[in-house]
Amino acid sequence: MRTIAISGYKAHELGIFDQKHKGIYYIKKAIENRLRTLVEEGVEWVIISGQLGVELWAAEVVIALKAEYPQVQLAVLTPFLQQEERWQDATKQYYQEILNQADFVDSITKRAYDNPAQLRQKNEFIIAKADALLLLYDEDKPGSPTYYLDIAKKRQANEDFPIFFITPTDLDLLVQEEQHEHVDSEWDV
Template identity: 60%
Template sequence: MVKVCVVSGYKAQELGIFDQKHKGIHYIKKTIEKKLRNLIDEGLEWVLISGQLGVELWTGEVVAELKQEYPQLKLAVMTPFLQQEKNWSDTNQEYYRHVLGLADFVDSISKREYESPAQLRVKNQYLIEKSDGLVILYDEWKEGSPNYYLEPALKRFDREGYPIFYITPDDINSTVQEELEEY
């Protein structure tokens, strides 16, 4: 049973999304919602994200919406280091703070500001070790930031059967088709 699940995927720019008005975000969020609903029905209690722009912050918003229906669901934002948003645009910083405000728990794994990529590796390993499963938006044909979560997750899968739930481009296309058929 997956009680604590990490959710991650591509950063917004890796998907060609450069503002929050992009219509693709709606379909990505709907697809994440479907995956989380299945896990909630099986006992999911906590969703963990590290607060990166893109899939993770969209997941934060999805969890906040789901909490209205499932008040037992909780959101934790575990950033890799202090002030990860420091060099982001004002718009992205504001959006980040909005999602942090929706969380039930916020902390930084490293209690220092950015020093090296090692902090990101530690964050990925930490979240995989502290969770019961991973939901990941991933396209096997597209390299990118999800690989950094996938590597420790696959090692843990090999060791102990750690569940990995993929969201693929086909899943998102199915969501688009379902919505088009509803109209």
Template identity: 60%
Template sequence: MVKVLAVTGYKTHELGIFDEKHPGIKYIKKVLEKRLLSFIDDGLEWVLISGQLGVELWCAEVVIELKRNYPQLKLAVLTPFLNQESNWNELKKEQYNRVLQQADFVDSITKREYENPSQLKLKNQFIIEKSDGLLVIYDDDKPGSPSYYITYAKARTENSNYQLFYIFPDEIEQVYQDEMFDW
């Protein structure tokens, strides 16, 4: 049973999404919601993210919506370092701050501002260690940033009951197709 689920995926720029009005976000969120609901039915209590732009923040927004009907569900944002949003534009900072304000737990793993990439590595390890499973939006043909989490998750599955769950592009495409042809 997965009580604590880490969720990650691509950053906005890796998906070619540069505007929160992009139509693809709606379908990514629908797939995340569908998957999270199945985990909730099986006893999910916490969703962990690091707060990065893209899939993680969209997932947080889905969790915040789901909490209306599933108040037992909690959201934790464990940032890799303090002020990770300092170089983001104002719209992205607003989205991020809305999520932080509605999260049940917010903390920074390294307790200091960005110094070097080792803080990101530490974040990936820490979140995998603190969760029972990882849900990741991933495409084998486009490794990108999720591959770092996957490396730690795969290593953890080898000597524990840690679980790794994928959402592949065809699942998102299917949700899109279902909606387009739902007459």
């Protein structure tokens, strides 16, 4: 497995409306923990579509991991040209900073948004290019990651295509671990 797609919820689906939300730290930490293991097992490329939320937080993790794992590379394959066109200026700037640090950036349909089929094509294309999928997902709250998951499951039915999940339980455990470590460190004084 050399290439993994990473996706999950859009920020607003998680109730996250600014980059200072404390939940982002835990989501990025969970992605980092999974990604470290995958990179040590041979993953060289991480593919995202540049969607706001989990995908861009995953991009931040990949960029940070490059210091330790220079072989890991980030590809941003947007569904259409100028996907950020209607975003707020601060969000556009954040997105552009990610794109500037990516190793490969391209748009799948090579035209601006004109119909929802471009989003389905993006999901199909990215799943076809990846060797596995890492998805932040809650079965009780389907949302946008379901589209990736459905395509990945179809591929998995016909061939070896691992699907890795980060679940709400994983995030809860991470929060508990971090809080436990914080309490322990206070006693080490």
